[in-house]
Amino acid sequence: MQKPSNLLIKVARRLFENEDEQTQFINALFAPQPFFPCILWCQEKPDVSPFLLETPTPWQPEFIDRLHLNEKPGQHSLHQEGYFYCLDFSSVFAASPLLTIQQPISMIFDMCAAPGGKSIFAWKALKPNLLISNEVIGKRLGMLISNLKRCQIQPSCVVNRDPSIFAESFTKSSDLVIVDAPCTGQSLLAKGGKAPGCFHHTSINKSANRQKRIMANSAQVVAPQGYLLYMTCTYSPEENEQVCEWFLEKFSQFKAVKIEHLSNYQSHLTDLYCYRMFPHQRLGAGAFTALFKNTEDGEVNTGNIDTILAMNKYVQGINESSYWISTHN
Ligand code: SAM
Numbered sequence: 001m002q003k004p005s006n007l008l009i010k011v012a013r014r015l016f017e018n019e020d021e022q023t024q025f026i027n028a029l030f031a032p033q034p035f036f037p038c039i040l041w042c043q044e045k046p047d048v049s050p051f052l053l054e055t056p057t058p059w060q061p062e063f064i065d066r067l068h069l070n071e072k073p074g075q076h077s078l079h080q081e082g083y084f085y086c087l088d089f090s091s092v093f094a095a096s097p098l099l100t101i102q103q104p105i106s107m108i109f110d111m112c113a114a115p116g117g118k119s120i121f122a123w124k125a126l127k128p129n130l131l132i133s134n135e136v137i138g139k140r141l142g143m144l145i146s147n148l149k150r151c152q153i154q155p156s157c158v159v160n161r162d163p164s165i166f167a168e169s170f171t172k173s174s175d176l177v178i179v180d181a182p183c184t185g186q187s188l189l190a191k192g193g194k195a196p197g198c199f200h201h202t203s204i205n206k207s208a209n210r211q212k213r214i215m216a217n218s219a220q221v222v223a224p225q226g227y228l229l230y231m232t233c234t235y236s237p238e239e240n241e242q243v244c245e246w247f248l249e250k251f252s253q254f255k256a257v258k259i260e261h262l263s264n265y266q267s268h269l270t271d272l273y274c275y276r277m278f279p280h281q282r283l284g285a286g287a288f289t290a291l292f293k294n295t296e297d298g299e300v301n302t303g304n305i306d307t308i309l310a311m312n313k314y315v316q317g318i319n320e321s322s323y324w325i326s327t328h329n
Pocket of ligand 1: 112113114115116117119137140163181182183214
């Protein structure tokens with residue numbers, strides 16, 4: 001019989017002092033068990049649920065349902081009709097700091113958006129005047145656009161550029177920037193998937209450097225007094241706590257926000273307000289999340305957003321400059 005790899009054992013030892021917890025974590029990745037399916041209601045939720053429901057966690061919003069293990073929500077006709085979006089409960093955990101934002105959020109910029117789960121969560125939770133969902137990898141645009149269209153996420157638009165472009169052209173424009181960063185994807189193992197090389201230090205370092213670059217560019221896009229949400233679906237501290245520590249050192253105008261409802265999930269690997277969910281807690285495959293607030297004062301730059309809103313039309317398909325625009329008519 002195969003044994004867990006040495007690299008996985010090493011990660012477990014770095015993450016947990018307690019040996020039992022190390023073993024539980026390793027087992028969750030080595031012998032994955034299914035998690036409860038989860039859906040996000042984009043449209044009005046029916047009075048009587050079409051699914052058997054699990055008991056909600058105290059902090060999940062009413063537009064989220066966790067379903068009985070045997071439910072197959074993706075096969076239900078309401079899915080095709082755009083009533084709900086299927087997502088891992090870890091995504092709900094990671095996006096849940098958005099539920100604490102009290103100020104009006106006019107403009108949301110999702111920097112790493114495909115296939116669209118966090119964009120849809122943010123849109124539902126914060127009802128912005130405009131959602132811009134960016135996906136830099138061309139072949140991932142189709143699923144992002146089709147999900148936003150199917151779920152009728154309006155007003156929204158999809159763009160396809162490297163974050164450095166927006167650092168220049170959308171400076172200080174957005175009340176909320178979401179960075180659901182590309183990562184080594186270690187939590188895929190807890191879902192029975194594959195993530196080759198995900199524990200190797202070369203992959204981890206490469207990924208951490210990319211995350212820092214995305215965060216540095218995204219910081220420029222956050223409006224004064226706006227928010228930046230950082231999250232990953234991986235476990236290594238280099239891609240999580242260490243990115244956040246680096247970020248706050250470099251961009252001292254930001255501060256980490258305490259998220260009361262996640263206090264039981266505070267990361268013990270840093271003093272910053274950073275939160276982790278692990279697969280052996282049995283809610284989802286695992287995630288890391290931290291919310292930052294820009295404490296700077298000043299004017300919000302709405303120039304380019306006004307231009308997008310002025311293009312009040314639908315553009316079908318994607319071309320080189322790639323905008324799918326869907327605004328209120
Ligand atoms: N937010 C998505 C959701 O909730 O459905 C999942 C995003 S996934 C974790 C990370 C995304 O970042 C991928 O779609 C990937 O193509 C994109 N990405 C890869 N390299 C990137 C880069 N250099 N800058 C921005 N995004 C990048």
